[in-house]
Amino acid sequence: MYRPIIKTLWWEDGRLYIIDQRYLPEREKIVELKNIRDVWSSIRNLSIRGAPAIGCVAAYGIALSALKTNIQDREKFIQVITRDINYIKTSRPTAYNLFFALSRMEKVLKERKNITVEELKQRLVKEAEDIYREDIKCCYMIGINGATLIKDGMNILTHCNAGGLATSGYGTALSVFFIAKKQGKRIHIFVDETRPVLQGARLTTWELKKAGIPYTLICDNMAGYLMKQGGIDMVITGADRIARNGDTANKIGTYSLAVLAKYHGIDLYIAAPHSTFDLSIRDGREIPVEERDGDEVRRIKGHLISPVDAPVYNPAFDITPVNLIKGFITENGIINKPVISGK
C-alpha cells in the first residue's frame, strides 16, 4: 500500500543507494554512498535534497557507519557514532527533518545501555528503516488528506520539488497531486522552474510526466502575472522547517509566492510530515537560513550567465510568516494555523 512510487534512496543488504538528482532529468544515475563522508557530500552538493529525503539518507548514513566500524568497545562505539551524527548535522542547516532523524538515531544510542555493540548496530539500522517507512506512510497520508482540498479542473501552482525525489518516494505537495489524479480528478500543475538550482524545471516536471499529470513549466517571475489572469486556483508547496507558530522555511521564492497568492486571494497550503515541525522554536526568526555559493546563481549547469566575478546574494530558503499560509497538509489531517499557539 505504501510502496514508494519513485526510488529516491534505498537500503539493500546493508548498502545505501541514491539517485544522484544533479543529473536529472537527462540521466537517472544511481550512486552508492559508501561511507559517512559520501553521505555528507551527497546532502551538501544536492545529489539528494528535499527535507524528508535528507532526514532518511542521514539516518541510513548513520546505520551505514555503524555497520562499517569494527569497534567492539561499547563506549568507544557510541563516541564514534555520535561524532558521525554531529558531522552529518553540519551538512545543511535549514531542513529540520535532518535534525529530527539524527536525534532519533542519537536516542537509540543513549537509551540502550544494556545491549551489545552488535545489537546496537541492528537497532540503529532498524531505526533508520523505521524513519524511512514512516516517511513513506506520512507522505501517502499527506496525499490522501490534501486531495480532499482538490476540486476537479483545478490549476495548482507548486514551487521547487516537493515530490517523491524530496522524500522517501511519495512526496508531500506532489503526493496530493498523485492521489488526486488516482481519484480521477483532472488537475493541471504550474511548475515554477525554481532558480537557482532549477528543482522545478528538472525534477518536478520529470515526476509529473512520469505520473501522467499535465503541467506547464514557468519561470518563477511569471507566477504573479498568471495569478492576475486567474490562471491559478491554489498554491501548494513543501517545507524545510516549520516553527511552532506556523512560520515556514521553504525554498527561496516561496515567500514571494505567498505574498502574491495573498494579494490575489489564492490559498497557499504547506504540505509536510510531522518531522518538518520544529516545536522547539517559537517563530520563523529562529530558523537558520542557509546561504549557498554564488556560483549557483552565476552558472547554470556549469555555464556562466553573468560576469564571472558578479557579487551574488544566494539564500537557499526564505521564511513565510504564518499569516500568509491558509493551512498545513499533514499526515494527521489539515491543520489550520497556528500549529500550537503561545508557549
Place this chain on the structure above:
Amino acid sequence: MYRPIIKTLWWEDGRLYIIDQRYLPEREKIVELKNIRDVWSSIRNLSIRGAPAIGCVAAYGIALSALKTNIQDREKFIQVITRDINYIKTSRPTAYNLFFALSRMEKVLKERKNITVEELKQRLVKEAEDIYREDIKCCYMIGINGATLIKDGMNILTHCNAGGLATSGYGTALSVFFIAKKQGKRIHIFVDETRPVLQGARLTTWELKKAGIPYTLICDNMAGYLMKQGGIDMVITGADRIARNGDTANKIGTYSLAVLAKYHGIDLYIAAPHSTFDLSIRDGREIPVEERDGDEVRRIKGHLISPVDAPVYNPAFDITPVNLIKGFITENGIINKPVISGK
C-alpha cells in the same frame, strides 16, 4: 553633453552597426546589419532589445533600406519603403517605441510630396538620426530627473536591462543610477537576473560594472525576501509600452515586483521617454503581450534544463496596473499618475 556612454547601435557612412547582445557579457561582438531582413532578425532574435533601442534600430533600418534601393520612381519608392516599414512592425508586438519610430518614418514618406526620391532618402536618414539623438537626450534627462529621487546610501532594485544597451546608449532606469553616481551619491543596485533571457544577469551587471556602481545579482524569486528584510529602498524599471492611464507593459516579472513592492511599502518608479507612451490606448488591457518560444525557458544558453518536451508558458512581458506604480520618470520630469485621465 549627450554622448552615449555605451555604443549600443550606430550609423556610420550609411552603414548600421549593433552590438549583438546575445553574446554579452563574454563577448562584445559587433555586427553590421546589411539589409531590412537583418534588422528584422536582430530585433526578433534579441540581438538588439529594449524598447528605445528597438525604435532606433528600426528607424535606421528604414533609412538603410531607402539608401540601398535603386528605384527612381517616387511612387514605387514610397510603396517599397512602406512595405519595409510594415515588415519591421511585425518583428515584435509589445515595445511601443518601435511603432512610434516607424510612424515618424512613415510621416516623412507621406508629407514630402514635392521632393525627389534622393531628397526623400536624405530626409529618412535625417529622421532616423533625429530619433536616435532625441533618444540619447531623453535618456540623459531621465537620469537628471530621476536622480532627484535618489538619496545617498539607497539600495535600489531593478529588473531586466533598462540601460544603455536598451536605448541609444544612456539608458532609462540605469541612466538614473549613472547620474546619481556622477552626483556623488553612494548607491547599491540589486539586479534581478530576469529569466528567461537573463538580461539582468548578462547586461545590467555588465553596465553597472563598467560604470563602477556596486551591485548584487539575485534570482528573480529572491526580491520579495530581500524586501521583507528591509534590503530594498526603491524599485526602478524601464517600460515597453505605457497606456494612457499609466498601466505599463514591461519585462515579465515586473508585475510580481510591483505587487511585492506595494505589500512592503516600497515605491516603484517606471523610467521611460515619451516614445514609450501609447496615448492611443486607454489602459493595459489593450497592450498586446508577446509570447515567445518555449525553448527560451527550456534551455539556457542552448543547454536543456527541463524535459525536452516540457510544456511551457513564456510571456515576454506583463502588465503592471497604474495603482501599483508610484510615478513615471520621464525627460520632462516626474509624472505622478495617472498620465492623462479619462478620454
